[in-house]
Amino acid sequence: MTAREIVGELPVGGTEPLISSAVRWGDLLFLSGRAPIDTTTMKVVSTDFTEQGRNVLDQIMASLAEAGSGPEHVLRVQCYLLNADDFGAWNELWAEYFAAPRPVRTTIVTGFTIPGMLIEVEATAGIPG
Amino acid sequence: MTAREIVGELPVGGTEPLISSAVRWGDLLFLSGRAPIDTTTMKVVSTDFTEQGRNVLDQIMASLAEAGSGPEHVLRVQCYLLNADDFGAWNELWAEYFAAPRPVRTTIVTGFTIPGMLIEVEATAGIPG
Amino acid sequence: MTAREIVGELPVGGTEPLISSAVRWGDLLFLSGRAPIDTTTMKVVSTDFTEQGRNVLDQIMASLAEAGSGPEHVLRVQCYLLNADDFGAWNELWAEYFAAPRPVRTTIVTGFTIPGMLIEVEATAGIPG
Numbered sequence: 001m002t003a004r005e006i007v008g009e010l011p012v013g014g015t016e017p018l019i020s021s022a023v024r025w026g027d028l029l030f031l032s033g034r035a036p037i038d039t040t041t042m043k044v045v046s047t048d049f050t051e052q053g054r055n056v057l058d059q060i061m062a063s064l065a066e067a068g069s070g071p072e073h074v075l076r077v078q079c080y081l082l083n084a085d086d087f088g089a090w091n092e093l094w095a096e097y098f099a100a101p102r103p104v105r106t107t108i109v110t111g112f113t114i115p116g117m118l119i120e121v122e123a124t125a126g127i128p129g
Numbered sequence: 130m131t132a133r134e135i136v137g138e139l140p141v142g143g144t145e146p147l148i149s150s151a152v153r154w155g156d157l158l159f160l161s162g163r164a165p166i167d168t169t170t171m172k173v174v175s176t177d178f179t180e181q182g183r184n185v186l187d188q189i190m191a192s193l194a195e196a197g198s199g200p201e202h203v204l205r206v207q208c209y210l211l212n213a214d215d216f217g218a219w220n221e222l223w224a225e226y227f228a229a230p231r232p233v234r235t236t237i238v239t240g241f242t243i244p245g246m247l248i249e250v251e252a253t254a255g256i257p258g
Numbered sequence: 259m260t261a262r263e264i265v266g267e268l269p270v271g272g273t274e275p276l277i278s279s280a281v282r283w284g285d286l287l288f289l290s291g292r293a294p295i296d297t298t299t300m301k302v303v304s305t306d307f308t309e310q311g312r313n314v315l316d317q318i319m320a321s322l323a324e325a326g327s328g329p330e331h332v333l334r335v336q337c338y339l340l341n342a343d344d345f346g347a348w349n350e351l352w353a354e355y356f357a358a359p360r361p362v363r364t365t366i367v368t369g370f371t372i373p374g375m376l377i378e379v380e381a382t383a384g385i386p387g
Contacts, residue, residue, distance in 0.1 A: 033236070128261065
């Protein structure tokens with residue numbers, strides 16, 4: 001029987017963990033959207049897009065490793081950008097963090113809940129048996 | 130052999146059901162994005178964010194129960210807000226409807242297709258065997 | 259043991275395939291968000307919403323067929339529109355491409371990374387055994 005398994009939790013605002021960082025269901029792994037914020041101060045880690053992107057992708061890589069997955073098992077990535085002008089820089093980071101053949105991806109332009117955020121990224125992965 | 134199973138359908142605009150409210154695939158349950166609208170009139174149920182949020186979360190809880198799932202089996206929630214200022218109120222509702230440990234979550238700021246909508250929420254859940 | 263299987267790749271900008279068009283994990287199929295663009299020139303295929311929508315849905319139908327799936331096995335569709343005014347036209351295309359009972363769906367209003375894009379659509383499907 002499959003049961004939900006919490007892989008890690010994210011303190012948001014420094015209080016109780018409001019969300020999980022990752023949840024496992026069978027051989028599927030669902031990650032929370034990762035934001036380039038310091039979860040204690042709720043401020044962005046940098047005003048630079050590439051630094052924000054690296055922070056987010058590093059968080060995702062750490063969560064994948066914690067769950068026994070990894071970038072080569074990522075199935076889908078959803079990326080939210082504040083500015084369409086950052087699409088080129090996002091593609092460069094993407095190609096660096098994920099080797100070919102790469103996951104499926106959707107990138108759209110949206111707003112965010114925390115001032116200064118330029119990117120948020122959500123991943124879905126498989127966990128090899 | 131796994132087959133797609135429709136759990137419920139949503140009448141939109143009072144005509145034929147344009148979308149399913151929930152679809153089951155094996156032990157996974159996919160819910161439609163739920164909007165705080167009266168599906169007959171296609172008007173929002175309230176101008177108040179918290180009332181809209183409760184409407185949406187109540188719809189989700191009903192769909193989960195109908196499919197033999199429940200909030201403790203929800204894996205991922207994607208939340209779309211019209212105004213970043215509603216993030217605090219959304220976190221309060223979230224903590225009320227989902228007990229710790231909570232699902233993974235992504236919250237972004239977007240527009241909507243129906244005037245007056247302040248929130249839309251989409252859930253993915255497991256169905257315990 | 260389940261392993262990630264790339265179903266197809268998308269050349270973006272005419273260079274190496276930056277993303278996969280579809281990825282299979284067990285009996286689940288994840289498609290990239292499909293945009294109404296010519297991947298060689300990175301320009302939109304039309305300025306007309308319905309033509310853009312048909313382009314995107316045709317791409318999705320082709321990917322589903324390539325993977326041994328089809329519209330009747332689609333579980334979830336996420337649709338991103340630039341203009342809320344296109345919601346009616348989107349519903350007409352939706353009803354044409356997907357027969358009842360239909361998948362679950364979420365439609366929100368966002369921006370895009372490529373000028374002129376009016377729609378992007380992402381699908382998740384089952385692959386019948």
